[in-house]
Amino acid sequence: MDEFDELSITNAVLDRLRGTPDPRLQEVMTSAVRHLHDFVRDVRPTFDEWISAIRFLTRVGQISDDVRQEFILLSDTLGVSMLVDAINHPPSSGVTDTTVLGPFYNEHPPERAQDSDISDGAAGEPLRVDVEIRSADSKLLPNALVDVWQSDSEGFYDAQRPELAEPRLRARFRSDKGAHVRFRTIMPTAYPIPHDGPVGDLLKLTGRHPWRPAHLHFLVAASGYETLVTHLFVRGDKYLESDAVFGVKNSLIHGFTDECDTEGTRCLKYTFKLRPV
């Protein structure tokens, strides 16, 4: 029978994929095998290095659960998430820039009424938010779904606080007739991504810090438009230049003081512009 050497084994594996019924899956797996084998031939791992990689990936899966997604963290910290974002959302004039979803999104956040306080009494510097939802050609979009989530004043998401019985600093709104969503909250703070697991170990071993600059997350969905996944970052944050997940874009940095009614208070006014599908 045919035997394989370190070059010919790649074609042997690709031959085995020829019977894949779905052409897209065949394309993806063919490319995955080619690039994975090229990587292995490039670094020429010892058996011990290979088993270390197996153990690392296994830990990444095993530490993941309903509220922690370590493979998304790995994708984020290796720039893969922002690369997928760049491929699917190239910059486009008149459309709000996108960034990573991150590991803390919850598909079913609590629905809240306009003008709610989503901090529910959590300590922190008060912030008023007033965002407007428009199409790329500036048409107002009432009844758009607007999900928001953020860290608290100590840098934790609700999912990282097992003592909380209910979601906090996380809400779903609908834009009103004027296409606005207004709510009260507290200022988000810079925070380290969860770094007590294998991804944190890898950051440490590669001399990297786990910090993200302060931001509010938004997911905005309206019928007939591409769903917008983005953040708004706080100007002046010391981690803007070295975000652990490469998520910062200039257009998403905001003063959080502009246009405030009262000096010394914090406010965020922003217009999101959605791309038609």
Place this chain on the structure above:
Amino acid sequence: MDEFDELSITNAVLDRLRGTPDPRLQEVMTSAVRHLHDFVRDVRPTFDEWISAIRFLTRVGQISDDVRQEFILLSDTLGVSMLVDAINHPPSSGVTDTTVLGPFYNEHPPERAQDSDISDGAAGEPLRVDVEIRSADSKLLPNALVDVWQSDSEGFYDAQRPELAEPRLRARFRSDKGAHVRFRTIMPTAYPIPHDGPVGDLLKLTGRHPWRPAHLHFLVAASGYETLVTHLFVRGDKYLESDAVFGVKNSLIHGFTDECDTEGTRCLKYTFKLRPV
């Protein structure tokens, strides 16, 4: 600040790896990021495809436990394990060929005396094994450690039978003064790799079967020599040409009848030859 597009993000990530203290880790991670980003740019995944990949890898980690290692199965079925083997053990005259370790190796198998029956009464066709351990230049190697493990007549390893209180068809021997290990067992059978998890799903989606041809596993270690990890396959098995993990080499296929004392019985005589370090 600098912004990234789908090409420049790769250098941004590589820049972040510049502070890696260990040069080998920096080399491996730099190559990993380059090849991973090239793969992503090649297939241009949608957000949904990316999240499917995240969920797949998470399942691979989560189904793994003390007795099941799904990331090794993934590596095996994508030809990565045999590629790592080919890199580390190129064919060499006078040395026994190597093949994959597989996911069922146990680092602490029960120590058994020469001439033991390692089937402990399991049903199956009786087999007598007599292997000899030598160096590449044919020097006898007494007191070599010889681990053996195999499937039962229904195609299962002991680790796949939770009803077993003790290891079965798995043992550690020491070669005797004449450098031999002799034991009794049953014939191994062809078997499907565990395919009730994500790797099985992927095999099915790519039109592949999960079967491996019948074989005995051996791990042979002697001081001053490279540890040999290999199998001996049964000639005539219908899966020799399409082993799900690409592990078959011609030199490792054996009749399991040659040199038997009694016609109609099954026996395996083989000389393993180890490479000096």
